[in-house]
Amino acid sequence: MLRHLDIRDMLIIDRLELAFQPGLNVLTGETGAGKSILLDSLGFVLGWRGRADLVRAGAAQGEVVAEFDLPAGHPAFAVLEDAGLPASDELILRRINTPEGRKTAWVNDRRVSGEVLRALSDVLVELHGQQDDKGLLDPKNHRAMLDEYGDLLGQRGKVAAAWRAKSAAAKALAAAEKRLAEMRDEEEFLRHSVAELDKLAPEAGEEAELDAKRRLMQAAEKMRADVAQAISALGLNGAEGALSDAGRWLDGVVEHAEGRLEMPMAALERALVELGEAQAGVASFAERLEFDPAELEMTEERLFALRGLARKHNVLADDLAGLAETLSTRLAALDGGEAELKQLQAARDREDEAYAEAAAELTAAREKAARALDRAMGAELAPLKMDRAVFETRRTEAPAGPDGVDAITFTVATNPGAPSGPLNRIASGGELSRFLLALKVCLTSDQAGLTMIFDEIDRGVGGATADAVGRRLADLASGGQVLVVTHSPQVAALGAHHWRVAKSVEEGITYSRVLPLSQDERVDEVARMVAGDTITDAAKDAARALLKG
Template sequence: MLVSLDIRDVLIIDHLELTFQPGLNVLTGETGAGKSILLDSLGFVLGWRGRAELVRQGAAQGEVIAEFVLAPDHPAHAILAEAGLPSGDTLLLRRVNTRDGRKTGWVNDRRVSGEVLRALSETLVELHGQQDDRGLLNPRVHRDLLDAFAGLDLGPLRAAWSALAKARKAQTQAESQMQSVQAEEEFLRHAVAELDVLAPEPGEEAQLDAQRRLMQQAEKVCADIARAATALSDDGAERLVGDATRWLEDVADAVEGRLDPALDALSRAMDALGEAQMTVAACMDALEFHPGALEQLEDRLFAIRGLARKHGVLPDDLSGFADDLRARLDRLDNSARDMASLAQAVSDAQSAYDSAAATVSDARAQSAARLDAEMAGELAPLKMERAQFSTAITRSDAGPEGWDAVTFEVATNPGAPKGALSKIASGGELSRFLLALKVCLTRGQPGMTMIFDEIDRGVGGATANAVGRRLRALAEGAQVLVVTHSPQVAALGAHHWRVEKSVTDGQTLSRVVPLSAEARVQEIARMLSGDKVTDAARAAAEDLLSAVPQS
């Protein structure tokens, strides 16, 4: 329940403190006095999107504070807990709008986003304004309203739709990939066969290139190496070193050891010569190849390079490229089996979605019948017992919320064709239809403050009295705020405020005055007679007030 509203420097309000009560609260006043400003202010602190500029002329910022009382089981507690905000018996909302347009909100002295305020507002206040901002006249939201009335959980249906969409997407992508692979099947099979025959290995191109260069130089290199081998052989350096060693050994004793170092050096030289001969021989063996070996090597080297150029890859990447081509061929070869599996997945997902959608559709049909029955019960007290309301459900395109299209239809007289609510009903009838619908849709929402902005427009006399009595009944055990120009409705209020506008020092200001019993007679008389309040109007006002049942 809304307990208080504190407004500072908003539009033509400098400072206004309002304390509200349970039951039916009515606000009256002349047109332009500022009644809509109160609703704008309440909407601002609740995070609703409204006027872009609310700050009063000359002020640095505008501020609105709203205090609510929460029952222990109020749904606002869950939102507070989810947002990590403190919770208790009271809920304090505060929001500031600076001159430069920045808006800042607080909940229980904790700074919050507008999104949190709006989430809380869904549990705190239900507003029916002159422009029907909740969408009661918009057929596009009638399904949502029916679902809320039914208390439907659309989670399983949305999950089934998401799974179906995912399965369809996988099938479409697989079909596209298969068509792409099929279009190049001949190329793939030829390329894979060509690569399989060649079977190139990473690093092979560099190895073949090095061998090719070596083989091209082999003739010249081998001649030089052969000459070196001859120089190192028994007929060359080895024979001379051996002769020198024998000659020195023959005279070594005669010179008493002076030749020992020379003999040691010659011994090492013989070992080095032997090692050199082995290395030269090994090299000559390695350079030996048959006449066609170079041609074969070049053929393979050029084949590897040619395939690399053909496919636009590096020679070392040919092996990996071949693996990729084989994988694409495997997908093509397995595509029939894969497509069958994907088609089955789509069929299963479609069946699951159809089942979930049918369940929701049945629940909607049952709830629509219940809503129609409740609407019939609401219209009779509003002097529309001959009018008919029905919830039409038709098959539409499937989607995440099912395949139903929902439209609220009415017929104002028996036998008359039914049509859209906004097109069939007149102004006064429309107000009563919307009041009845609002009552049905908000029933069962504990702790909700309901606000009606001129719900009685277009009606008067006994009909206005019927509207007022329904609002009063609705306010029993709850809280209803009504902005009204109807004296019949105003007379039925449990609490009455008058909105006034005045000019002080050239500045227009609005204020709200709680009315005493005597002031209330005067206000209702003004509403009955206009600017000049007559004795007859005052007497009529007293009659209206005296006819109100005492609660």
């Protein structure tokens, strides 16, 4: 409940403090006196997006402070908790604005963003303003309103999740079908290439080995003679024989050399060992030089086959093995593509079925909520002197989407036997105001602790009808708080608390003042609303009669 509103330096308001009360609070005054500025200022501190030029001319900044009382369990506590803000039964919102348009806000002395203010405003205040009709009259908004009225947001979320899953399954299937179609276009190439690569069975590093082997075999004839001479030079007729002879000769004298030949003899033995290793290595190499001439031909054929296939696929010969694996994988995917498609089609069908089931459940719930809303509207219209009017929530089929398969439209028939149609086409100005009042009441009936603000909800009506609107507003305010900006004396007279908004010029500067009215002052104000600028005794008598109820 809004307890206090403090406005400083906003447009033509220099300083204004208002202490609102429970029940029906009415604000009256001449057109242009500043009633809309009052609502603009309240909207500013609540984070609503509105006009930017709110700061009073010559002021360093504009400031608005709003204080609310929060009963236990009020939904504002959840918003405060989510934002990490301290909470108590008193909520203080403060927001300042500079002439340059820089805005800063606090909640309970903690700096916050405009998003936090707007989240709080959603559970603190419900405004029906002169421009608010567009939201209620636009059929695009009716489905969301019905879902909120019927507490169907959870079911709508389930449908949205099912729609996302359905869309993802369809997308996966389409992508697989596209991939498979592309692979089918190259199926002949894949099968031929995989068969060719499998037949050759290339290995990484094989080209270098074959090239080295080929060069060795090509040079083998010349090397064979040189290697044979080397073997001869290292053998018994060469180095081995000479070293062996030297060893025998030294054996005959070593015992008389008094140890001086021990080191040379050891070195000679090592030389014989090294010589043996050299002989073995050369002999092994000589064996490699012995090959069948057909082997050279086979080596060259495979080397040329590897290089030719590498050129064909525009890769290095060493990359042929990897290419073979890649192409084999693609071919396997092609061969298994039909099975994958069947799996994806089955998944798509399951998601389609799950979405259809969730959407059907939401449709049934919407139809039930629509009947409940129609009954509630019927009960609301009767005391507004529209007991013969019929409000109907219509559901028609809509293209499937994340919000289901339903289009929702609020329609009315204002007289028996008259055709029904959209609110803004069927209802007259006065009828429209009453329909919208009833609809607003129904849509917010379960929002405890909500301050409801009506800006000229009574426009287009007068006499007994205006009285009926005022009495409905009073009934609505009996369990909470309602603020009404009105030009109707019948509505103003039913207020529990009354403020007059007036404009004055002081030293060439225009100011807007808001004053609480005493009972006698209320008589004068209601009389002014009845008679205009010239207040007669008859107007005062009419005002007293209205105030007595």
